Amino acid sequence: MKKITMQQIADHLGVSKFVVSKALSGKGGVNEQTRERVIQAASQLGYFNQKNGYVKNVIPSGTALPAPAGKQSVLVLMPNIRFQNKESLYWGRLLEGISRELEAQGLGMIIVSEPRGDNFMNILNPDGILGMIGVGQIATPFLLEVHRIGLPIVLVDHEDPLIPSDTIFANNVDGMARLTNHLIGLGHRELHFLGNSAFSRSFRDRWSGFRSALEENGLTPQSPEDPMLQLEGIDTGAYGDDLQGWLEQRKAAGTLPTAIVCANDSIAMHACSVLSAIGLHVPGDIAVSGFDNIDDAARHTPAITTINVPKESLGQRAVRKLMDRLVHPDAPQEKIMITVETVYRDSTAEPHRKTAEEK
Known part of the structure; x- marks a missing residue:
């Protein structure tokens, strides 16, 4: 397949290559509307689905998984909304699953719950980060920031058409x-x-x-x-x-x-x-x-x-998928469905009044 270049994106939109470069690099100087147009065009042309010379922080196939405790970590990104934080009854349990599995792998966890600005990765040391697990709804610019530096991404309970990633969902x-x-x-x-x-x-x-x-x-x-x-x-x-x-x-x-x-x-x-x-x-x-x-x-x-969603299992599966992706960077991306079960309790029963069709 012919490589898609920034110049082709610029020609497609009728803007300069400099504008496209600024928009895709996450640097300032481009307004949000223009940036969104550039990202959308880049996606449609297949720019994000190819190897673009990003630094690939992956492990060669066939090598053992690295696990030097305290030296390498996984970034866990989640928006800071009321019910989507580590105190939440849902997301907290999912984070426990991520934490438990990372600990078993000898890896650390860095939780970023409210990234400010598109260059939040600058405050971190990418050399010490193996990859990212995104939990819940995350804005595209933040995901692009991680993708841009070449970190593999696994998304839980979310998917983004602009970001190549493995995804984990409850069914x-x-x-x-x-x-x-x-x-x-x-x-x-x-x-x-x-x-x-x-x-x-x-x-x-x-x-x-x-x-x-x-x-x-x-x-x-x-x-x-x-x-x-x-x-x-x-x-x-x-x-x-x-x-x-x-x-x-x-x-x-x-x-x-x-x-x-x-x-x-x-x-x-x-x-x-x-x-x-x-x-x-x-x-x-x-x-x-x-x-x-x-x-x-x-x-x-x-x-x-209700329906029981195995929240800890979602988190654990996300870590295992990320580890697998590090070893097999070129394998097809996967959308993994975790089975759920019905829990019958007291809030449901047979209807006690006639429905309209019975009257």
């Missing part, structure tokens, strides 16, 4: 489809999804699993424009008023669903609180389910029916 589509089929098997015919399909790749996959299960059972899922699919403030719970307004309106109209299927456990617990506040009982009036099986879901009253 969100199958898990949500299985949970939805369970609710349909209990007799529910009016099910509604709560979340935001644009919030993360996992949420989008969970919505897809829910929708496919309904369609396979001859049921019509809500419209993609439904406000409950566009909840704002997922990570802060700021959607509470919108959810309460929607539920009160449906209650007054007599069009409440018999089951609410939530994109994660935090939303499910919040939904239970709102339902209680407007005088509705879970699961007597409405069944509620979650996803992730965070510790609080089991302690909640009622305990939340």
Whole structure:
């Protein structure tokens, strides 16, 4: 394949090679809009999928994995949002899996939870970093910064079309489809999804699993424009008023669903609180389910029916994939799916009122 050059990208966009070089190097002097155009064009032309002379920090195939304790580390990058930090019931467990596996490999861990500026790698010593594990939603410029210096990347619960990397996911589509089929098997015919399909790749996959299960059972899922699919403030719970307004309106109209299927456990617990506040009982009036099986879901009253995501295993698998990538840098990139399981608890039951089709 013919090599894609910065000059070709410049010609494609009608800008100078100097502008393209600045944009791809992460240096200042290029506005954000121009930089995004350059990155998009470079991706479309296949620039990021070729060997571009980056320094490749990899180990020759067939050699033993290096593990000098205290000398080499793995960078763990995660955005600093409320529920995506090491104190989080979900992300904290995933980080424990990463930490445990790195310790077993004799490697250190450097957590960067809030990179400031595109050149955050300058504060680190790339010679002591073997690679990067990205956890959750991470902005493309930060991933490009790591890719630019040649570090191998493994992403957990996220993928970026501009960044060549291995990815690790829980099997969100199958898990949500299985949970939805369970609710349909209990007799529910009016099910509604709560979340935001644009919030993360996992949420989008969970919505897809829910929708496919309904369609396979001859049921019509809500419209993609439904406000409950566009909840704002997922990570802060700021959607509470919108959810309460929607539920009160449906209650007054007599069009409440018999089951609410939530994109994660935090939303499910919040939904239970709102339902209680407007005088509705879970699961007597409405069944509620979650996803992730965070510790609080089991302690909640009622305990939340959910999908168990093996959070520590996701972290451990990411480390093993990174180690494998170091030994086999040219092997095809992989998208690894970890199996999930349904956890049946008290927040779901058979519908106790007639659905519209039964009346």
